[in-house]
Amino acid sequence: MHYAIGDTHGCLQSLIRLLQREGFVGDRLEWTGGQAQLWFLGDYTDRGPNGIGVIELLMRLEHAAQAAGGAVHALLGNHDTMLLAAHRFTDIEIPSFKRQGQSVTFYEIWQRVGGKEHDFERLNDAHVRWLQNRPALALVEGTLLMHADSLFYLEWGDGLEQINHNLRDILRSDHVESWDGLAEQFASRFSFLNGGTGLTEEFLRQLGANRLVHGHTPIYSLIGYAPQMVLYPLEYNDGLCFNVDHCLWNGGPGFVFGLSEGQ
Numbered sequence: 001m002h003y004a005i006g007d008t009h010g011c012l013q014s015l016i017r018l019l020q021r022e023g024f025v026g027d028r029l030e031w032t033g034g035q036a037q038l039w040f041l042g043d044y045t046d047r048g049p050n051g052i053g054v055i056e057l058l059m060r061l062e063h064a065a066q067a068a069g070g071a072v073h074a075l076l077g078n079h080d081t082m083l084l085a086a087h088r089f090t091d092i093e094i095p096s097f098k099r100q101g102q103s104v105t106f107y108e109i110w111q112r113v114g115g116k117e118h119d120f121e122r123l124n125d126a127h128v129r130w131l132q133n134r135p136a137l138a139l140v141e142g143t144l145l146m147h148a149d150s151l152f153y154l155e156w157g158d159g160l161e162q163i164n165h166n167l168r169d170i171l172r173s174d175h176v177e178s179w180d181g182l183a184e185q186f187a188s189r190f191s192f193l194n195g196g197t198g199l200t201e202e203f204l205r206q207l208g209a210n211r212l213v214h215g216h217t218p219i220y221s222l223i224g225y226a227p228q229m230v231l232y233p234l235e236y237n238d239g240l241c242f243n244v245d246h247c248l249w250n251g252g253p254g255f256v257f258g259l260s261e262g263q
Contacts, residue, residue: 005254007248010054034068039074040075044074044080075134075138076167078186079113081183082183085110086107137160139208139209144207148214200241212240213233219233
């Protein structure tokens with residue numbers, strides 16, 4: 001059975017409570033999910049108090065789940081990219097801002113979107129390598145898993161493997177303009193909500209999927225409920241799209257979405 005979890009944003013204790021509540025980890029944070037396949041959809045740091053703690057938990061659970069015949073997978077989110085950019089290009093001015101007459105460094109923009117200094121200080125080579133190796137997209141039994149509700153992925157390739165390969169290359173490069181462009185693209189949202197079923201169907205057709213699951217855009221901001229009341233995914237476009245951003249960082253209790261649900 002495959003399950004998806006939306007943005008965690010440094011909320012380690014909230015994530016632990018969610019995983020324990022749903023039976024994936026025990027009291028000592030050991031893997032108890034058996035053969036379950038658990039997919040995290042990006043944005044592991046920023047806003048919340050312990051992003052590095054989230055990364056280290058997922059790194060540990062990857063090994064523990066594999067040993068038990070299950071799996072923990074983690075996709076790339078835009079905040080993960082911004083943290084890597086702040087680490088690699090700390091005091092370098094962002095080219096797109098510079099062209100507009102503004103002097104803003106990669107570190108400064110990362111702080112503006114919720115970056116925490118203690119995460120920056122604790123980030124080590126193992127964390128960086130782990131983040132660099134996150135795929136942007138995954139296809140699971142016909143369901144496309146992704147972080148952002150955006151079409152930008154198609155700017156980086158015609159198919160899933162090519163997109164993942166090209167984005168991994170960027171995360172290993174020193175080409176500042178490419179990092180800048182990727183950050184701007186990755187911040188975009190609402191493509192499927194605004195584009196409707198026709199655009200969504202074309203996007204899915206190009207990537208060989210029949211529906212998609214994403215995070216990135218908090219559900220509460222779309223439905224007008226408090227985050228504490230968000231207990232389920234937001235289904236839209238006639239069941240083609242499922243939003244799973246439960247907004248842990250703003251008090252949401254979180255939920256786990258079984259990918260066989262809604263089918």
